[in-house]
Structure formats: structure tokens, C-alpha cells
Amino acid sequence: MPELPEVEVVRAGLAPAVDGARVVGVEVLDGRALKRHVPIVGDDGRGGHGVTLTSEAAAIRAADFERRLTGVVLGAPARRGKFMWIPVVSAGEATHLALLAHLGMSGQMLLRAHEAADDRHVRIRIWIDNPEHGELRLDFADQRLFGSLALDELVATDDGAPGGFVGNGLLRGAGEASAGGAGVAPALIPAQASHIARDPLDPEFNDARWAERLRSRGTGVKALLLDQSLVSGIGNIYADEALWRARLHPETPGRAVGPRKVRELLGHVREVLGQALSEGGTSFDEQYVNVNGQAGYFAHSLNAYGRGGEACPRCGAEISRIPFGGRSSHFCPKCQRQR
DNA sequence: AGCTACACCTGATAGC
């Protein structure tokens, strides 16, 4: 579900509540929401996805997560692509630890009053005390459990540039400063997010390098947009939308896209991400919501995604829907010709 | 190295 714009809406919403707040309590209701959390003591040696946690292993993780997170002070949340993290600070100084969050397909970070009733699918509750805003509850809810929280080690970025976006307001668009004044992002990134590329709205994103890598591959351009090691933050919705804007067929091999067209595609990616951001992200149902549980409006602005069988807003031809890696690609067969 | 298939989950909806 949540792609870059949705995760950024959540990150920005979390910032005023968590920055400077102390964790006063942690309760793991479902240990499966800690898939990425590796306990220090009693490590079961089983990590990552595609591995079913035994209930014993899940209990070890839960206990470790609760023990180590309780009592810490949190800093300003950061984001790269679809990964988000909140650094653990001590006496105002960053430590080597961060609370890492990935929302997967259905994850939500909800800010609620301390004693508010639970939302559906809450897996982890974190009680925080903010010096300015008082006591709040940060709930991680996730229907499908593809998302997770973890305590993860912060490592140096390989290029020495900031690890991700940190700002007091919502990121506005390609390489722009935040609305509320940019925070100083340290050159650190959680180890588990360090393998993904920078996202297209990161000022340090290397356009030429990306273009070169994309044009060296025989894979379809949609699969390349979704490859988080080439460019992060793009998912099924915005891949389809960017390709529609660029008039590119999703199965066009990377090496068949000319240099000019590749630059154009990147421009469309930035444009669609920026527009979605300004409209609060894309919500089809209750699955994607901001920290207050509210939906975004960008679903009204989609041209291709989810519109199979409808008329192309540009040429009127019928939008096609074809299988793609266990889900679907949506495109206009007339304006997005295979080349 | 690059690519595909699949595993990890729950729930909504459609069709019988």
C-alpha cells in the first residue's frame, strides 16, 4: 500500500509528537509485527521475511523490543523511500539506535490519546510522553502483517550524505526544502534500510547514475521502477501513473528507452510523487491513513492505476489491465505502445 | 548477476 507519498505524510505527522518524547511504555500484542527486529539476547537466529516465527521466537523478540525501547527519548523521524525511522537520542545526542518502521501493504502509525480505544489490527502500542504535547499513544496497526517495527542499528551512509529526509514539515517535491525548515539529517541510516537506493525526491539522488543503470537492463521498465535498489519509494500505483504520463509501455526493456525518454520518465516520477504528496497520498479504503486516521485524496487523480476497462483520460482508448508479478499493471494500449 | 516464483498474512468481494 503505502508508497513514498503516503509514508512521508505519516513521517511528517509523527514528527511533532515523537521528537523529544520519552517512551514510557511498550506493549507488543502480536510478535509477528517484529519481523525485522533482531533481539540482542536470546537471538533465535531467524530473521527476515518468508520465515514463520515460532511463538517462542516471537515472544523473545517482543520481550527484547519492549525492554530496550522503554525509557528512551526519541528524535526527529527520517525517511528514505518507504522506510521510516525515529532515532533514539540520549541527552539530545543521537545514539547508534533507531526505531525502524516499514508499513508493508497495510501498516499504519496512529497517534491517539493515551487512554483512547484501540483501532482495528493494532499490533504494537507505544506510550510516549512529549514535554509539549503531553501523553500520547503511538499505535502500529497492520492488517496483513507485511509491515514491521524494529530496533535497528544506525550505520554510516556509504556516500557520507544524509541518510534520509528529515523535516519539520511535509516534503514538498523534487529536492525542495521542507515546509517547516529542514532539519539537519545525519549521514546515518538503519542497517536494514541501507541496501535501498535514495529516492527520487532526495537531493542526493544521482539522476545520471540511475539512467545508466536502467538503460543497461533488459527487464521491463516497470519492474525497474519497482526495484528499490535502483530507486526507492515507487510502488505499483506510482509506477503505473509515471509510465502513463511518460507514454511508456510497462514491459518496454530498460535498454530500449532512449536517454531523453529516461530523463523525461524521472521527471514524471517526481511530478506524480509530488502531486500525490500535496493531496495527502492515495487511499482506496481504510488501509492507508495518516497518523490521525484520515484518508488522502490522490485516488481521484489517478489516470491508469485501478482503471482497467475505463477510458484513457488522454485518448479515450480502453485502459488495459494485465498480470504483473502476482498483481496487475494498468496502462493505455494506445498511448503507451510497446517499443 | 539477473530474473522468476513464492512465501509471508488478513479480509473484502464475487461467484457458485
Added chain:
DNA sequence: TGCTATCAGGTGTAGC
């Protein structure tokens, strides 16, 4: 009503 199949915004890993 109740069963089964299909679909959903993501990612990591096994295996060819």
C-alpha cells in the same frame, strides 16, 4: 447461508 477463489498499496530469499 456458506463455501471457494481471487485480489490487494511490499519485500526478501531460494533457485534457475
